[in-house]
Amino acid sequence: MDVVSVITSVLTLIAGVGIFLIACTMMSSNLEALGSRKLKVLFAKTSKSKLLGVGVGAAATAAIQSSSATTVMVIGFVNAGIMTLAQAATVIFGANIGTTITGQIVALGMFGSSVSTSVIFAALAGVGAFILAFAKKDRAQKIGGILAGFGMLFVGLSMMSGAMGEFSELDSVRNFLALFKNPFLLALIGALLTALVQSSSVMTSMAITMVVTGLISLNQGIYLTMGSNVGTCVTALIAGLTSTKNAKRTALIHLFFNVGGVCVFMIAGIFMRLGGVDYGFIFDKIFPHVPQMQLAMFHTIFNVVTVLIALPLTGLFVKLVTKIVPDKKGETTKDDEPKFAFVNEYMLKTPPIAVQQVKNEVVNMAAVAKTNFDISCDIVCTLNYDRIDEFRANEKLLNFLNSELAAFSVKLLRADLSEKDRTYLTTVFRTVIDLERVGDYAENIVEYADRLKESGESFSDAAIAEIGELKKLVNDLYENVMIAYKDGKKSALKAAFGVEDSVDKAAELMTQNHIGRLRDGKCTPDAGTRYASFVANAERVADHYVNVAKCAF
Numbered sequence: 001m002d003v004v005s006v007i008t009s010v011l012t013l014i015a016g017v018g019i020f021l022i023a024c025t026m027m028s029s030n031l032e033a034l035g036s037r038k039l040k041v042l043f044a045k046t047s048k049s050k051l052l053g054v055g056v057g058a059a060a061t062a063a064i065q066s067s068s069a070t071t072v073m074v075i076g077f078v079n080a081g082i083m084t085l086a087q088a089a090t091v092i093f094g095a096n097i098g099t100t101i102t103g104q105i106v107a108l109g110m111f112g113s114s115v116s117t118s119v120i121f122a123a124l125a126g127v128g129a130f131i132l133a134f135a136k137k138d139r140a141q142k143i144g145g146i147l148a149g150f151g152m153l154f155v156g157l158s159m160m161s162g163a164m165g166e167f168s169e170l171d172s173v174r175n176f177l178a179l180f181k182n183p184f185l186l187a188l189i190g191a192l193l194t195a196l197v198q199s200s201s202v203m204t205s206m207a208i209t210m211v212v213t214g215l216i217s218l219n220q221g222i223y224l225t226m227g228s229n230v231g232t233c234v235t236a237l238i239a240g241l242t243s244t245k246n247a248k249r250t251a252l253i254h255l256f257f258n259v260g261g262v263c264v265f266m267i268a269g270i271f272m273r274l275g276g277v278d279y280g281f282i283f284d285k286i287f288p289h290v291p292q293m294q295l296a297m298f299h300t301i302f303n304v305v306t307v308l309i310a311l312p313l314t315g316l317f318v319k320l321v322t323k324i325v326p327d328k329k330g331e332t333t334k335d336d337e338p339k340f341a342f343v344n345e346y347m348l349k350t351p352p353i354a355v356q357q358v359k360n361e362v363v364n365m366a367a368v369a370k371t372n373f374d375i376s377c378d379i380v381c382t383l384n385y386d387r388i389d390e391f392r393a394n395e396k397l398l399n400f401l402n403s404e405l406a407a408f409s410v411k412l413l414r415a416d417l418s419e420k421d422r423t424y425l426t427t428v429f430r431t432v433i434d435l436e437r438v439g440d441y442a443e444n445i446v447e448y449a450d451r452l453k454e455s456g457e458s459f460s461d462a463a464i465a466e467i468g469e470l471k472k473l474v475n476d477l478y479e480n481v482m483i484a485y486k487d488g489k490k491s492a493l494k495a496a497f498g499v500e501d502s503v504d505k506a507a508e509l510m511t512q513n514h515i516g517r518l519r520d521g522k523c524t525p526d527a528g529t530r531y532a533s534f535v536a537n538a539e540r541v542a543d544h545y546v547n548v549a550k551c552a553f
Contacts, residue, residue: 009166016159019152020202024102026149030142030416050090050311057094067099067200071236071254073350078250085318088250093257093307096229100300102201106157106208107296122158125151138418157205164213177216183223183269187262190227195234203228204299211291219280221295226265226302229258238346247344249321256317261306338400343408351415355424358409362431363486365401366548368394369438370478373541376445377471380534381464383453391446395439402436427551434544441537441544448530457527460517466510467534473503474542481549488552496549503542510535 061070077083128148194203211221233255283294342361347354372394409428477499483492517523
């Protein structure tokens with residue numbers, strides 16, 4: 001090969017890796033968008049058994065073609081308190097099995113025949129492109145994206161294979177690669193390369209093509225693949241380090257699980273070599289003359305065996321990471337600062353799931369706003385400030401969510417989303433403002449209580465009873481609004497409108513009764529002013545609740 005041929009092969013290899021990465025991203029995002037609802041149902045079932053958790057992790061990863069995405073999702077759920085550490089561990093174990101599907105697909109595509117399987121699969125890129133170009137419906141476009149991504153996977157694979165075939169003809173390249181025989185060094189190289197490209201699937205596929213073209217031996221490919229399992233932990237570690245303690249622990253479980261599996265197989269490999277055999281010899285005997293299948297099957301068996309070893313040790317993993325990242329007594333750090341309950345930045349990698357978590361965050365914000373309205377009503381009636389610290393913390397959280405949830409939604413809108421999800425996100429901006437205003441009115445009501453306490457006055461028993469009735473109506477309205485918002489039930493929206501009418505009528509009656517008490521001298525003008533202001537604020541709270549319900553349709 002001359003210099004021009006070498007440069008051409010290098011550029012072809014880089015192009016092949018790039019196309020392969022883009023294909024993986026296309027498949028992952030579109031599969032995730034189509035299967036997001038089913039994924040939510042799957043993750044909800046993880047508490048039933050360890051084996052089910054493994055199955056859910058494997059199925060989810062096979063569906064979205066990314067163990068990193070699955071792990072980041074799991075970290076987000078742990079961060080939000082939706083999933084326990086033990087549940088998260090089993091799902092992560094399963095994700096490692098699910099990620100082997102890509103290697104099996106690549107191996108299947110490399111079987112030769114009169115018409116190459118790889119060429120047939122690559123042709124799907126054209127089919128998918130036509131669907132993307134002419135399909136109108138969102139679901140059809142997602143299917144087109146999946147087919148295009150799947151086809152591009154083999155286009156990239158073919159380019160990588162061709163480039164490596166050219167390199168395999170160079171004695172200097174083969175001799176150089178032959179120097180890398182140390183299993184630990186090969187595993188380290190595999191880990192570093194995987195961390196660099198952020199995809200164990202790419203690393204495994206490259207290793208398969210290198211083995212098939214004769215650039216490296218099967219043993220070398222096996223140890224590179226082992227290392228890729230460690231390198232894929234980088235994304236999860238980054239996600240965990242910026243989250244809660246439990247999220248950090250989840251990321252550590254992922255790391256220890258993968259490193260532990262590599263260590264077990266490394267030690268087993270040492271003993272095997274003492275007996276005169278190695279992994280390459282064994283898999284060559286089991287799957288003769290099909291090097292692509294030999295490495296793909298090793299990758300699958302490696303992960304399945306690692307899971308079988310780790311599953312009974314789940315409890316020990318949880319105890320270990322809890323000791324490494326302990327809960328400190330009397331600790332008052334950033335945990336006291338306002339933070340999201342359901343979303344984090346790394347969920348942006350899984351947009352359809354992130355949209356659902358935004359909705360959960362909005363529902364949580366509504367619950368916080370309602371709590372503060374209830375507390376304010378109790379304070380203005382009793383002038384008891386026992387819950388004022390809770391009230392202040394909630395108000396701080398509402399202000400945080402008002403700005404940060406809107407900012408998160410803006411980032412999410414830049415992702416590839418279905419039209420339904422995109423439309424929903426545009427309503428979030430108005431909804432969080434409405435809920436923050438509920439908090440503001442609750443603050444106003446507490447200020448009315450402050451003025452009453454300063455002046456030594458209070459509401460009459462009749463006024464307090466009326467406030468209790470109005471509070472009950474507003475809370476009934478809230479319940480219907482939340483049903484309408486969460487489940488999209490128009491019957492709940494209709495019921496909410498009915499309750500709002502009752503709130504308006506109750507407010508009007510309260511104003512008339514207030515005027516009567518003033519006339520009869522049963523209420524002072526100052527207390528009466530606070531009472532009238534309370535009624536007006538409570539009525540506005542009801543209006544903002546109804547605005548939230550309207551955004552669900």
